[in-house]
Amino acid sequence: MALSPILARWTEVADVDGLPRQTQLYKLLKEAILDARLGPGSRLPPSRQLAADYRIARNTVLHAYQQLLAEGFLLADRRGTRVAELAAVRSPPGGDEVRRSPRLSQRAAQLQLRQGEAVLPFAPGVADLNAFPWASWARQLQKAWGEVSARQLAYAAPGGEPMLRQALADYLRARRGVVCTAEQVFIVAGAQVALDACARLLADVGDTVWLESPCYPAARSAMAAAGLNAVHVPVDREGMAPPESLWQQQPPRLLYLTPAHQYPLGSVLSLERRLEFLRRISDGWIIEDDYDSDFNHIQPGRALPAVQGLNADAPVIYVGTFSKLLYPGLRVAYMVVPRWATQALGGAIESLYRGGQAVEQRALARFLESGALTRHLRRMAPIYQRRQACLRQALGHAFGANSQILGGAAGLHLTLLLPDARPDHEIVRRAGQLGVTARALSEYYPAESVASSRNGLVLGYGMVEEGRIAELVTRLASTDWRDEDA
Amino acid sequence: MALSPILARWTEVADVDGLPRQTQLYKLLKEAILDARLGPGSRLPPSRQLAADYRIARNTVLHAYQQLLAEGFLLADRRGTRVAELAAVRSPPGGDEVRRSPRLSQRAAQLQLRQGEAVLPFAPGVADLNAFPWASWARQLQKAWGEVSARQLAYAAPGGEPMLRQALADYLRARRGVVCTAEQVFIVAGAQVALDACARLLADVGDTVWLESPCYPAARSAMAAAGLNAVHVPVDREGMAPPESLWQQQPPRLLYLTPAHQYPLGSVLSLERRLEFLRRISDGWIIEDDYDSDFNHIQPGRALPAVQGLNADAPVIYVGTFSKLLYPGLRVAYMVVPRWATQALGGAIESLYRGGQAVEQRALARFLESGALTRHLRRMAPIYQRRQACLRQALGHAFGANSQILGGAAGLHLTLLLPDARPDHEIVRRAGQLGVTARALSEYYPAESVASSRNGLVLGYGMVEEGRIAELVTRLASTDWRDEDA
Numbered sequence: 025m026a027l028s029p030i031l032a033r034w035t036e037v038a039d040v041d042g043l044p045r046q047t048q049l050y051k052l053l054k055e056a057i058l059d060a061r062l063g064p065g066s067r068l069p070p071s072r073q074l075a076a077d078y079r080i081a082r083n084t085v086l087h088a089y090q091q092l093l094a095e096g097f098l099l100a101d102r103r104g105t106r107v108a109e110l111a112a113v114r115s116p117p118g119g120d121e122v123r124r125s126p127r128l129s130q131r132a133a134q135l136q137l138r139q140g141e142a143v144l145p146f147a148p149g150v151a152d153l154n155a156f157p158w159a160s161w162a163r164q165l166q167k168a169w170g171e172v173s174a175r176q177l178a179y180a181a182p183g184g185e186p187m188l189r190q191a192l193a194d195y196l197r198a199r200r201g202v203v204c205t206a207e208q209v210f211i212v213a214g215a216q217v218a219l220d221a222c223a224r225l226l227a228d229v230g231d232t233v234w235l236e237s238p239c240y241p242a243a244r245s246a247m248a249a250a251g252l253n254a255v256h257v258p259v260d261r262e263g264m265a266p267p268e269s270l271w272q273q274q275p276p277r278l279l280y281l282t283p284a285h286q287y288p289l290g291s292v293l294s295l296e297r298r299l300e301f302l303r304r305i306s307d308g309w310i311i312e313d314d315y316d317s318d319f320n321h322i323q324p325g326r327a328l329p330a331v332q333g334l335n336a337d338a339p340v341i342y343v344g345t346f347s348k349l350l351y352p353g354l355r356v357a358y359m360v361v362p363r364w365a366t367q368a369l370g371g372a373i374e375s376l377y378r379g380g381q382a383v384e385q386r387a388l389a390r391f392l393e394s395g396a397l398t399r400h401l402r403r404m405a406p407i408y409q410r411r412q413a414c415l416r417q418a419l420g421h422a423f424g425a426n427s428q429i430l431g432g433a434a435g436l437h438l439t440l441l442l443p444d445a446r447p448d449h450e451i452v453r454r455a456g457q458l459g460v461t462a463r464a465l466s467e468y469y470p471a472e473s474v475a476s477s478r479n480g481l482v483l484g485y486g487m488v489e490e491g492r493i494a495e496l497v498t499r500l501a502s503t504d505w506r507d508e509d510a
Numbered sequence: 511m512a513l514s515p516i517l518a519r520w521t522e523v524a525d526v527d528g529l530p531r532q533t534q535l536y537k538l539l540k541e542a543i544l545d546a547r548l549g550p551g552s553r554l555p556p557s558r559q560l561a562a563d564y565r566i567a568r569n570t571v572l573h574a575y576q577q578l579l580a581e582g583f584l585l586a587d588r589r590g591t592r593v594a595e596l597a598a599v600r601s602p603p604g605g606d607e608v609r610r611s612p613r614l615s616q617r618a619a620q621l622q623l624r625q626g627e628a629v630l631p632f633a634p635g636v637a638d639l640n641a642f643p644w645a646s647w648a649r650q651l652q653k654a655w656g657e658v659s660a661r662q663l664a665y666a667a668p669g670g671e672p673m674l675r676q677a678l679a680d681y682l683r684a685r686r687g688v689v690c691t692a693e694q695v696f697i698v699a700g701a702q703v704a705l706d707a708c709a710r711l712l713a714d715v716g717d718t719v720w721l722e723s724p725c726y727p728a729a730r731s732a733m734a735a736a737g738l739n740a741v742h743v744p745v746d747r748e749g750m751a752p753p754e755s756l757w758q759q760q761p762p763r764l765l766y767l768t769p770a771h772q773y774p775l776g777s778v779l780s781l782e783r784r785l786e787f788l789r790r791i792s793d794g795w796i797i798e799d800d801y802d803s804d805f806n807h808i809q810p811g812r813a814l815p816a817v818q819g820l821n822a823d824a825p826v827i828y829v830g831t832f833s834k835l836l837y838p839g840l841r842v843a844y845m846v847v848p849r850w851a852t853q854a855l856g857g858a859i860e861s862l863y864r865g866g867q868a869v870e871q872r873a874l875a876r877f878l879e880s881g882a883l884t885r886h887l888r889r890m891a892p893i894y895q896r897r898q899a900c901l902r903q904a905l906g907h908a909f910g911a912n913s914q915i916l917g918g919a920a921g922l923h924l925t926l927l928l929p930d931a932r933p934d935h936e937i938v939r940r941a942g943q944l945g946v947t948a949r950a951l952s953e954y955y956p957a958e959s960v961a962s963s964r965n966g967l968v969l970g971y972g973m974v975e976e977g978r979i980a981e982l983v984t985r986l987a988s989t990d991w992r993d994e995d996a
Contacts, residue, residue, distance in 0.1 A: 096781030
């Protein structure tokens with residue numbers, strides 16, 4: 025009788041699991057069937073006999089048998105109860121442990137893995153969460169929850185909550201010169217979703233995408249995941265600088281740009297290039313990632329408006345996010361699509377991504393309409409300007425003639441170029457040990473262009489108080505010059 | 511002087527836009543430069559002269575000029591101010607209107623467009639939002655907001671809030687027999703994201719995915735968008751039924767299943783097939799979409815547990831969502847991945863999708879831990895059972911011998927098979943006019959298998975009160991039998 029070794033565990037298990045007795049018996053029998061210790065066709069003793077043999081209440085046995093019969097592990101016939109004809113899918117305990125390799129796709133292997141990094145000083149891409157007007161935001165959220173109806177809690181309206189689309193259209197027109205109406209605005213769950221939508225809905229596998237080199241890694245990942253052929257175009261002081269031959273040989277189906285403040289080098293895309301790209305893209309699409317435009321540090325009102333506004337009929341998808349302004353966890357971003365593409369592209373977005381967060385969207389709409397967001401930005405602008413100036417000074421002091429600082433016209437980071445002697449990822453590793461997060465500039469370059477990659481650090485100043493900057497930079501510099509002794 | 515026709519609009523515009531005068535002048539000049547009415551190199555009059563000629567305050571002119579100089583539209587030299595050498599990117603007003611075709615990708619064309627449909631009676635896939643314990647949920651949300659720190663508002667912890675991952679692991683172990691620890695649970699922004707992650711991270715372009723036919727359309731879209739080669743496998747009373755030859759000729763890299771309640775036909779995948787799939791998938795992955803398992807209508811405790819639990823070492827990705835239980839707009843779903851794939855797959859998920867909604871995740875964790883969710887499910891189970899019984903009876907009465915009802919072991923919908931005489935999409939169209947949402951069964955079949963598609967209706971009963979069912983079904987039936995006269 026094959027049952028004895030199986031039920032030998034009965035007493036051990038009983039005290040440990042805290043499960044009802046019938047569940048324990050059910051589990052022991054099921055496991056034995058799954059690993060073929062109880063083979064197909066094996067007979068089980070009648071419930072009364074099993075109960076007597078093992079001093080179990082008969083009801084316990086009956087329940088376990090019934091559950092296994094219901095799930096198809098056991099069959100009842102005239103002669104009693106037997107194990108169904110089932111293929112074994114597990115090894116018996118003590119057998120060879122399964123060692124599988126996590127066979128991911130080739131495209132998964134191309135992704136640049138993002139380290140789960142803490143929000144520490146100089147982590148780029150994070151605004152000052154401590155300065156965010158929580159009270160005012162919480163009020164709007166509460167108000168929105170109060171208005172909630174079943175409809176708002178189902179999937180959000182296609183394209184997003186109408187009142188947010190309207191508020192955003194107004195905001196982007198006034199603040200960024202984006203020419204659009206509410207119908208052209210689509211709310212999505214984060215900038216990454218917007219990039220992903222562009223990659224898949226506007227281009228096919230093997231199509232060419234021009235990326236800035238260096239580039240925002242998440243954009244590169246989105247394009248790789250969509251199977252696009254990435255061409256890495258160098259960046260100079262005027263932004264992306266494609267050689268003329270590239271237009272002939274590999275014209276872009278998608279052209280990904282960060283015009284307001286190139287990420288990470290910080291160039292502002294010049295007007296000449298903006299117009300040139302608009303003129304020549306006719307057979308493709310420009311993705312304008314305006315990620316960093318909300319903080320312009322050059323004279324207010326003097327920042328270049330969005331590329332989209334230069335020609336509202338051009339094939340431009342304008343992408344923006346609230347992550348920088350409010351808080352990254354909110355996961356609300358938006359795409360502005362050309363009027364003539366609204367219906368087709370809107371339908372496709374809708375069928376790939378289900379919207380949600382209607383409550384947050386309504387709160388956000390009011391936050392925009394009431395002017396609370398603009399007030400917050402206005403309040404933060406001089407604070408960020410001072411932090412940038414302070415960081416600039418501290419970097420100059422600590423790294424001196426060996427370094428060069430790029431960027432700062434907008435956004436919340438500066439990029440420090442360093443001599444190649446000490447590789448940036450080494451500095452980053454050691455800075456991490458000292459509680460400072462910096463990103464290595466070389467990581468923003470694609471693996472293919474390691475040769476042309478520059479050595480340096482990308483330093484966010486959104487989350488670091490002015491008074492701490494000098495000390496933190498000193499700490500950062502110490503990783504560079506001091507000899508390692510541990 | 512080319513300025514006269516341009517500034518002729520000055521007075522018209524002035525009253526309309528409500529913009530500051532300097533902004534109006536800036537806009538008029540900028541537009542003229544962009545459409546080359548003011549060509550490259552054109553000289554502009556000195557600000558003093560322009561101000562005098564057009565009776566504009568000189569400061570207004572100065573501001574407009576300065577803004578255009580800052581943006582690079584104008585250049586200043588010894589002789590004064592001229593238009594920069596810029597390529598025109600717009601047609602002048604009155605020129606040919608741009609007519610562009612919204613050139614989407616070929617894969618976008620393959621997507622099944624989802625109609626933005628209202629949540630009306632019989633819309634499938636929606637639980638009873640009115641019955642949801644809002645007060646208790648709102649309390650948890652409020653509590654979570656109260657605990658908020660900057661960290662929680664940044665990107666969520668990789669994989670999701672630890673307390674939610676733990677609560678989910680406990681919940682899935684107890685309720686669905688999923689064998690996992692918290693580290694294997696990954697929180698994502700909706701089931702669609704989970705399917706998308708599987709399609710891209712586990713398979714490459716051209717790889718084979720087996721889909722049920724008929725199938726959940728959003729799963730088909732996710733696979734199409736990832737460039738996979740879909741094989742549509744017929745479904746019978748025991749779930750997906752692949753012919754033996756298919757295993758040899760087109761073995762699946764991905765195998766997408768809805769074992770608990772096939773969507774939309776409602777079969778429960780038999781134990782034999784579950785074990786067979788587990789045994790034969792060795793070189794690929796099973797995606798177990800347990801979308802509908804939370805409402806088991808067969809004898810409690812008798813539902814088949816998850817496929818994943820039959821062999822925790824098998825390459826199974828278990829996918830579930832809170833949309834059905836709480837509200838679709840919440841957008842929180844989860845994937846359980848095998849222990850041996852946790853690190854590699856977790857890293858890849860992290861680099862493609864940024865998590866967020868830490869506050870909601872914490873609220874959800876408490877909602878699970880406190881037992882509030884289980885209580886809600888227990889309360890709703892008999893209500894849904896009665897609705898199903900009522901719908902079943904009403905359908906039998908109204909459609910009688912001409913019909914057959916499928917499904918109902920779990921979930922929140924029934925599928926009604928109808929004779930082919932009256933195409934289902936026609937019934938759906940007319941039902942919509944009568945305020946009833948039903949889905950055409952034929953739409954769940956891929957375009958390639960139109961020949962084998964069955965005619966019928968997919969009817970959700972989650973959102974419809976018991977007392978209204980009979981009347982609504984009568985209305986629905988009227989669209990089928992009554993002659994159209996309008």
